[in-house]
Each structure stands twice: as C-alpha cells, then as structure tokens.
Amino acid sequence: MILFFLTSGLFLGWSLGANDASNVFGSAVGSKMVTFRRAAIIASIAVILGAVIQGSGASQTLGKLGAINAIGGSFTLALAAAITVYVMTKFSLPVSTTQAIVGAIIGWNIFTGNSTDSNTLSKIVTTWISGPILGALFAVLLYILIIRIKRTTKMHLITFESYIRAGLIVVGAFGAYSLGANNIANVMGVFVPALNLEPLDLGLFSLSSSQQLFLFGGFAIAAGIITYSKKVMETIGGNIVELSSEGAMVVVLAQSLVLFMFSSSGFSNLLIKIGLPPIPMVPVSSSQVIVGCVMGIGLYKGARNINFKLLGEIAIGWIATPVLSGLLAYFSLFFVKNIFSIDVGHKINVISQTTDIVAVTAGENVSGIVKYLLFGIIIAGALMIIYYLLLERKKNMDLRQSEEKFWKNIK
Amino acid sequence: MAVFTRTTKNLIIDIDQFLDNVELGLLVFREGIKSYLDKDMEAFVRHLQKVEILEGNADKLQRSIENSMITHSILPQHREEVVKLMDELDEIIDSVKSSLNEIYTEMPEIPSSLNKDLISLAETSANAAEELIPAARAYFKAPYTVREKLLKVYYFESETDKISLNIKKHIFQDMKEIDLAHKAHLRYIIHHIESISDLAQKAADLLSGMAIKIVM
Numbered sequence: 001m002i003l004f005f006l007t008s009g010l011f012l013g014w015s016l017g018a019n020d021a022s023n024v025f026g027s028a029v030g031s032k033m034v035t036f037r038r039a040a041i042i043a044s045i046a047v048i049l050g051a052v053i054q055g056s057g058a059s060q061t062l063g064k065l066g067a068i069n070a071i072g073g074s075f076t077l078a079l080a081a082a083i084t085v086y087v088m089t090k091f092s093l094p095v096s097t098t099q100a101i102v103g104a105i106i107g108w109n110i111f112t113g114n115s116t117d118s119n120t121l122s123k124i125v126t127t128w129i130s131g132p133i134l135g136a137l138f139a140v141l142l143y144i145l146i147i148r149i150k151r152t153t154k155m156h157l158i159t160f161e162s163y164i165r166a167g168l169i170v171v172g173a174f175g176a177y178s179l180g181a182n183n184i185a186n187v188m189g190v191f192v193p194a195l196n197l198e199p200l201d202l203g204l205f206s207l208s209s210s211q212q213l214f215l216f217g218g219f220a221i222a223a224g225i226i227t228y229s230k231k232v233m234e235t236i237g238g239n240i241v242e243l244s245s246e247g248a249m250v251v252v253l254a255q256s257l258v259l260f261m262f263s264s265s266g267f268s269n270l271l272i273k274i275g276l277p278p279i280p281m282v283p284v285s286s287s288q289v290i291v292g293c294v295m296g297i298g299l300y301k302g303a304r305n306i307n308f309k310l311l312g313e314i315a316i317g318w319i320a321t322p323v324l325s326g327l328l329a330y331f332s333l334f335f336v337k338n339i340f341s342i343d344v345g346h347k348i349n350v351i352s353q354t355t356d357i358v359a360v361t362a363g364e365n366v367s368g369i370v371k372y373l374l375f376g377i378i379i380a381g382a383l384m385i386i387y388y389l390l391l392e393r394k395k396n397m398d399l400r401q402s403e404e405k406f407w408k409n410i411k
Numbered sequence: 412m413a414v415f416t417r418t419t420k421n422l423i424i425d426i427d428q429f430l431d432n433v434e435l436g437l438l439v440f441r442e443g444i445k446s447y448l449d450k451d452m453e454a455f456v457r458h459l460q461k462v463e464i465l466e467g468n469a470d471k472l473q474r475s476i477e478n479s480m481i482t483h484s485i486l487p488q489h490r491e492e493v494v495k496l497m498d499e500l501d502e503i504i505d506s507v508k509s510s511l512n513e514i515y516t517e518m519p520e521i522p523s524s525l526n527k528d529l530i531s532l533a534e535t536s537a538n539a540a541e542e543l544i545p546a547a548r549a550y551f552k553a554p555y556t557v558r559e560k561l562l563k564v565y566y567f568e569s570e571t572d573k574i575s576l577n578i579k580k581h582i583f584q585d586m587k588e589i590d591l592a593h594k595a596h597l598r599y600i601i602h603h604i605e606s607i608s609d610l611a612q613k614a615a616d617l618l619s620g621m622a623i624k625i626v627m
Contacts, residue, residue: 032487157551157625158426161486162419244625245488301627399482406478 005071008079010220013187016097017224022233023286024175027248028168029233036230043176044222050180051218052211057265057281058185059192064120066105067193073345074190076336077104080329095321096285097186103322107329113347123280128318131258131284132292138254139293140300146246164245171253178259185283188217219377251293258289288314422479429472434544436465436504437537443511444533448526459511466508473497492621499614503540506610510603519600532574532604539567539608557622564615571608575601
C-alpha cells in the first residue's frame with residue numbers, strides 16, 4: 001500500500017523529467033551537437049545524483065510550508081499537482097511543477113485547518129520572481145565573458161565549437177544535477193514527513209529514509225527523460241538554439257547556477273560566513289529561469305522584440321497554477337477522506353509541531369522490497385548503459401568501414 | 412575525446428589546404444594567361460596541368476570536409492553555409508581550370524595589341540577571387556573582420572567589369588581588321604576570364620551574410 005501511495009509522486013517525477021530535461025539538454029540535442037541517447041544517459045545519472053546528494057535543502061523548505069502528516073495526504077497532493085501540470089500543459093499554458101506543489105500544500109493546509117507559514121510562503125514566491133531575474137543576470141555576465149574569450153583568443157570556429165560541444169555536455173550534466181537537487185522537492189518533498197523508511201545499507205554508504213525517497217523520485221525523473229523527453233528536446237530545444245551555440249551553453253549554465261544556488265546549503269552557509277544574507281533553499285521553476293536567461297541575452301544583444309505575451313503568461317502562471325492546484329488538492333482531499341476513508345492528515349499542534357507529525361513507518365518487508373527494487377533498477381540502468389556503449393561502438397565501426405569503402409571507390 | 416579532437420584538427424587542416432589549393436590555382440591561372448599571351452606553350456601546358464592537379468585536390472578536400480562535418484555533426488548551425496561556401500570556392504577553381512582548358516582547346520588568336528589589357532583583366536579578375544581567401548579564413552578565426560576584407564573583392568570585381576567592357580568596346584568598335592567570328596571568339600574568352608570575378612562576388616555575398624549571422 002505504501003508503494004502504491006508513492007505512485008502519484010513518481011508520476012509527477014516522470015512528467016518533470018519528460019518536460020524539464022529539455023531545459024538542460026534541449027539546446028544540445030535540438031542542434032544535434034549531442035545525441036539524444038547520450039544526453040538521456042548523462043541527464044539521468046546526474047539527476048539521480050543531484051536528488052540523492054543535495055535534494056534535502058529545498059525539500060525542508062516545502063516541509064516548513066506544510067508538514068504533510070499522513071501518506072494519504074501526500075499521495076493526494078502529488079496527484080493534484082501532477083493533474084494540474086498535465087492539464088495546463090495540455091492547454092499549452094506555461095506551468096511549473098514547483099508552483100503546482102506549493103498550491104497543493106496550501107490547499108492541504110486549508111483543508112486540515114493548519115496555518116500557512118507566511119514567512120516561508122513569501123520566501124518561496126520571492127524566488128519565483130528573483131529566479132528568472134538572477135538567471136538573466138548570470139546569463140548576461142557569462143555571455144560577455146565567453147564572447148571576450150572568443151575574441152581575444154581568436155580561436156578557430158571549429159575548435160571553439162568543439163569546446164562548446166564538450167561544454168554543453170558538462171554544463172548539461174551540471175544542469176541535470178541541479179535540476180535533481182532542486183526539483184526533487186516537488187516530486188518527493190510531500191512524502192518526506194509522512195513516510196519513514198528504514199535506512200538502507202549499501203555497503204560503501206547508507207541511504208536515509210528521505211534519500212531513498214529521493215532516489216525513487218530521481219528514477220522517476222530519469223524514466224521521464226528516457227521515455228518521453230526526446231520529442232520535447234527536439235522541438236523546444238530548437239527554440240533555444242535560435243541563439244548561437246555559445247549563447248545556448250550560457251543559458252544552460254546560468255539556469256544551472258540558479259537552480260544550484262537555491263538548493264545548496266554549502267553556498268548558503270558561505271554567504272552567511274561572509275556576512276551576506278543566506279539564499280533560501282527553495283524549489284524554483286527551471287523553465288521560467290531559462291526564459292529569464294534567454295531574455296537576458298536578448299536584451300544584452302539589443303533585441304527590441306521582447307515577447308511580453310510570454311512574460312505575461314508566466315506571471316499569470318505564478319497565480320493560476322497554485323490556485324488551480326490548491327483548489328484541486330482541496331477537493332481531492334475531501335473526496336479521498338470522505339469516500340475512501342483514508343487519513344489525509346490532521347491539524348498540527350502549534351506548540352509541539354515537530355512531535356505531532358505521525359509518519360508512517362514502513363515495516364521490514366517494505367524496506368526489503370525497496371532494497372530489491374533499487375538493486376533491480378540500478379542493475380537495469382547499468383545494463384542499459386553497457387548496451388548503449390556497444391551500440392555506439394558498432395555504429396562507429398560501421399561508419400569507419402563505409403568511409404574507407406567510399407574513399408577506396410573514389411581512388 | 413581524443414578521437415573528437417583529432418577529427419576537429421583534421422577538419423581544420425583540410426579547410427586550410429582547400430583554401431590553399433584555390434589560392435594557388437589563382438596564382439597559376441595568372442601565370443598561365445601570361446605564358447599563353449607570351450606564346451610560351453610549354454609553360455602554359457605546365458600551368459594547365461598544375462591547375463588540374465590543384466582542382467582535383469580541391470575536389471577531394473571538399474568532399475572530405477563535407478563528409479566530416481556531416482558524419483561528426485560539426486558546426487551544426489553553420490554547416491550548411493560552410494558547405495555552400497566551399498562549393499562556391501570550388502566553382503572558382505573549376506572556372507579557372509575550364510578557362511585554361513578552353514584556351515588550350517580553342518587556341519584563340521589574340522592580337523598583340525590586346526595583350527596588356529588581357530593581362531590586366533586576368534590580374535584583376537584573379538585578384539577579386541584571391542581577396543576572397545583571407546576573408547574566408549577570417550570567417551573561422553575573426554568573423555567580425557570578414558566584411559572589411561570583402562570590400563576588396565567587390566572593388567576588384569567592379570574593376571574587372573570596367574576592364575572587360577573597355578576591351579570588348581575596343582574589339583568591336585576599333586578593331587576593324589578582324590572579322591566578326593574572331594571578335595565573338597575573343598569576347599567568349601574575355602567572358603570566361605571575367606567569370607572568375609563574378610563567381611568571387613557570388614561567394615563574397617554568401618560569406619558576408621554568414622559573417623553577419625555568426626557575429627550577431
């Protein structure tokens with residue numbers, strides 16, 4: 001049953017992988033600089049690593065907004081957010097998983113009679129606006145830097161492009177890592193307070209309950225990338241490639257930096273140490289940050305045709321998505337609680353807030369299933385990578401043979 | 412990564428060699444025309460053979476460049492234009508070869524009074540194409556300097572037109588001693604020499620657009 005409850009989060013993760021992977025590898029794949037298979041493998045591994053290693057920061061902030069204290073509630077919220085994302089995407093409206101999940105959590109707070117922490121909420125909403133602005137700023141600075149380097153070194157265009165190609169892979173991997181670290185909170189954040197899995201000892205290291213959840217979420221995002229992101233990358237990626245290749249790389253790097261900043265506790269601590277205000281660890285929308293980055297470069301290059309319609313749609317999305325998701329979550333919770341008699345959560349005692357959360361503790365058999373499931377997925381992933389490498393090798397051999405044959409015939 | 416770097420280096424070398432071949436072809440063309448006008452047929456044949464080798468090399472290099480760019484997906488955004496530019500440059504060396512071949516096959520009788528003008532025509536026409544080569548090289552290393560380099564191509568092309576027009580006028584209006592068939596034949600040869608600068612202008616137009624696109 002516990003595993004069933006996780007499915008809505010996994011579905012949300014899948015849709016995130018399918019849509020948002022294009023933000024990190026879309027430009028590289030859309031311009032055919034990197035093959036989709038290679039991009040999918042790199043992005044999948046990086047997204048899982050980001051989720052497991054650095055996913056807790058943004059997730060804790062969502063926990064502060066609303067500590068979902070029943071797994072039925074977590075299931076319903078993730079489902080409501082996923083449906084909102086699906087419906088809005090269907091109607092071609094700009095949508096962010098982050099905003100959907102925040103709306104759903106507020107819906108849960110209202111339903112269960114919990115108050116919403118306005119401080120945390122304002123922190124989150126501020127980053128929705130500051131994220132794209134920071135992205136634009138980073139993009140302009142990086143763009144100036146890269147153009148200066150290009151001009152002063154007078155590098156051959158083909159050499160420069162080869163560096164850009166390598167850069168797109170490295171930056172794409174960093175982007176996928178940051179996406180996993182920052183956006184895993186949207187996928188699994190609502191399950192963290194509600195579900196307590198036994199620590200999983202993997203020999204070299206062990207995974208805590210939240211890390212196991214993030215690992216599952218990471219797998220779901222990876223599945224979304226592998227199964228459904230190709231089309232999105234090839235179409236949406238093409239729009240980004242209208243920039244030059246160095247512009248595309250800068251956009252991905254700037255977006256990755258923003259996502260990384262909003263999910264790195266180390267960076268936040270560093271700012272505190274040097275006397276600056278800390279960066280809140282909040283999930284931000286990668287799609288909206290990337291729009292900010294592209295517009296930043298556009299403004300720097302003196303483009304006058306800024307797409308105000310797109311900006312307006314994003315601003316509407318900031319309000320419409322959480323409202324829709326919140327309403328859907330509220331009615332879904334009502335439905336699940338009263339029709340299926342499933343516990344969706346209750347009011348948290350403000351005085352003893354932390355002790356009042358009753359997380360479902362999974363039994364040993366569930367932990368055993370989780371363990372085998374994880375091993376199974378890891379082995380399947382490894383086999384897929386080996387298969388891919390063999391396929392690439394065969395392709396290269398065929399290509400070499402055909403080249404040799406061609407030149408032999410020419411002679 | 413090593414394979415990737417090797418491909419990139421080889422491609423850069425191929426492009427440079429291709430441009431060297433076109434440049435050398437233009438030099439040999441000038442010498443070929445001069446030796447024909449000097450009635451030094453031995454030197455002319457030597458130059459013709461040299462041009463044929465250079466044109467063959469350029470063809471091979473062009474195919475190799477195109478092949479590498481497509482199979483290794485190099486410069487995906489600019490590939491089509493770079494391939495087209497190589498094509499235009501190849502047409503120049505093709506035209507050089509065919510001009511010398513036409514002269515060799517048809518052996519036009521050129522009145523000695525036209526020698527100086529024809530040398531000047533061949534020089535200017537070849538200059539237009541020659542000035543294209545540094546601009547094409549600059550496209551890969553300093554694209555923002557391409558357009559200023561191309562100015563010389565346009566200048567020499569218009570000079571070629573003027574010289575060609577003057578020679579044609581001179582042939583058809585002043586040279587009463589040669590018959591119409593001879594005049595038409597000379598016009599045909601002039602047209603051939605002139606076409607090199609026209610092709611250079613066509614390539615310059617393409618290169619100019621490419622440079623704007625890459626700098627923007």
